[in-house]
Amino acid sequence: MMKKFLLSIVFALGILCSANAQLPSVTLKDINGKTVRTDTLSNNGKPFIIDFFATWCKPCNRELTAISEVYEEWQEETGVKVIAVSIDQAQNINKVKPLVDSHEWPYEVLLDPNSDFKRALGIQMIPYTLIVDGNGNIVYKHNGYTEGAEQELIEKVRELVNK
Incomplete structure (x- = not known):
């Protein structure tokens, strides 16, 4: 009985701790070759969304395109x-900028050719989306994309902004 109780406490603490995890420190380059440390990503105290994608991933591209259609309003x-x-x-990195340009995605784009950032976050599959609050805490994680899922994203962001 006591063992089950302790296990449930440890499990609950694990969930609480992972719910407000900070971004790991990984050095990446942006689409223009500038070095960026992931633990310094921010949005001037406002929430931001990190969306993992690949040029060959159709659901990823659909998600980023759907967001781009409402991004200005957001x-x-x-x-x-x-x-x-x-x-x-690395061998496909030269396809990223043309894809971004052809879709006219207005996002900051980072390159993770060795999947270091992805691995540091424990991400298995893409598309994978995170919401980070204004204090740098990961407050929401979502895997996969279905049409309309971007509405759930903006709802979570609204909750953070209206706290």
């Missing part, structure tokens, strides 16, 4: 920023 309403992180491997 920014006006909440000040949210989207950071797209490509996990394309």
